[in-house]
Amino acid sequence: MKKIIAWTFIGYILYALAMTFYIWIASDTSIPSELAGTMADPATFLNEEELLLVDEYAKIRNTLYFLTLPTEWIFYFILLLLGGARAIQRWAERITKYKWIQAGIYLFWLTLFLTFVHFPFSYIRYQLSVKYNITVQPFSGWMRDQLVGFWEGILVMWIVVCVLYILIRKFQKWWWVISWLLFIPFIFLMMYIQPVVIDPLYNDFTELKDKELEEKILGLAAESDIPAEKVFEVNMSEKTNSINAYVTGVGGNARIVLWDTLLTKLNEDEILYIMAHEMGHYVMNHIVVGISGYILFSFFGFYFVMRVAKWSIRRFGERFHIQHLNQLASLPLLLLLVSLLLFVASPITNAVSRHQEHAADVYAIKLTKNPAPAIGAFQEITKSGLSEVNPPALIKFLRYTHPPMVDRISYLENYLEETDKHLD
Known part of the structure; x- marks a missing residue:
């Protein structure tokens, strides 16, 4: 066990060094030579100080993202390996005999521990955003949002976990199908209440x-x-x-x-x-398409999680201190698998999102019949958010739900030139 934990942290350190090297030394963020001097060239709408700030801010932010990324997986894995997942279950069972209260207690401690793991990275991101004048929110307001998010997450997950484990206990073979069927109306419910219940918790x-x-x-x-x-x-x-x-x-x-x-x-x-x-x-029904795709993906996701979770318990159940999937102690394992699955799928979902965003750009040009203001808008978005104009390939692949600004602005500029030619 000590060797497994040691190698886990050694692997994390090597990964962190590799990603840091890629972001700060090996990656290329320069724009294509043919775009030099065009409206897509940040040197044409950012001064030297802003160019330096954009570069610094992007590299630090990307480094923090990749340093944070595996911490949740490592946390769940170590918790399972050390028997912490089982210990929290036993503690909840000693407090009450009611399963739904046990689920609430379990979720509270699991979320609290994970919050402690993530908090240093979240705080550094907040301070970084303040330093670069992106965030103007005082620390008290930022902490309030963190607390609201903490309790909101627990409340939503409490409902989900209670229903999930009832189904696992009653329908050992088909729980994943029934869970998926219930997941569909749950998605629509959350999207329906998001604007009127959840969003106002954070803003007016x-x-x-x-x-x-x-x-x-x-x-x-x-x-x-x-x-x-x-x-x-x-x-x-x-x-x-x-x-x-x-x-x-x-x-x-x-x-x-x-x-x-x-x-x-x-x-x-x-x-x-x-x-x-x-x-x-x-x-263009992007919301409907997105929901439909998410529902289809979630069907295979539920099946994948079910199969891998059962295999993991058969293979490593003794080491993880878990005998059956219907134990609350299996929750970190399920969350680990869901998180890994979402990460693996992110390049595909990001690519679909980038396609939709480009389609919306094209639609907006045709609707307004004036691409010039679009270029100005994207340049101002870049400046106000210190956005990276041409991110490294891996960053774009794993993080970008929108096309990079170099692509969006160059497309608009070409469209503007073509329009002017037709007018001539």
Whole structure:
């Protein structure tokens, strides 16, 4: 056991050194030579100090991401190996005979321990964001969001874990199928309540105050046959200097939301392009496609977790102090497998997301018929968030749900040039 733990940490150190070397020395973030001097070249819209800040911030942030990535897996593995998973179960069983309360106690301690593991990295990311003037949120506000997220996560997972283990105990062979069937309405429920229950826990949402701008945004929505009646703004200026907008929710709770920082840093045409981009997601049914794909993926995911979990208990159950899958002590094993599966699938889901984002860019150009403001908007997004214009290949592969700015801006510039040629 000591050797396994020792080699686990040695492996982590070697991995950390390899990733640090790749990010700081081996990777190439320079733009293609043919794009030098174009609007996609950060040297044309960032000064020398901003260029240095973008490079530093991206490298530090990417390093932190990869250092943090395996810590959750290592935590679950060590917890199982040392018998901690079983010990927490026994402690919960001594407190109460009620299974649903045992699940709550187990989740509290498991989440608390994992939070302690992640907190140093989360705090460093927060301080880094403050140092580079991305985050303006005071530490007290940041800690409040951490606490809200802690309890929100426990509450949601409590419901999930209680239902899951009831099914595992009652339907040993087909629990994964029934769980998947129940997972489908659960996804829609969470997406439905997200805008009206969960999001307001972190920020204040109001109707867009600029009614003239709202009228123009709703005009674009009408052109796209989107039955929108309101546009919402969120007070993100209390937390960040970066800018964003998004579509959230399903059915009657679907919302188009923009950050209030967007209103102060972009001009009207740039804002209209960003909102047209979000409308593109709605018109092309990206939310529906995303949910459908997630449901299909989750079917195979449940099957994979079931098969590997059963094999792991047969093969390593004695070492993990687990006899059956229906024990609460198996929860870290299930969470470990889910986390690993999501990571392995992330390159595919990221690629699909990047494709959808590009399609929304194209839709927004056709809707607004004015690509020039889009270029200005993307340049300002880069500047305000110190975004990396051309990330290393591995970073893009594993992290980017949007096309890199070099691709988005160069596409828009080419589109603008083609439009000018046709006009001539």
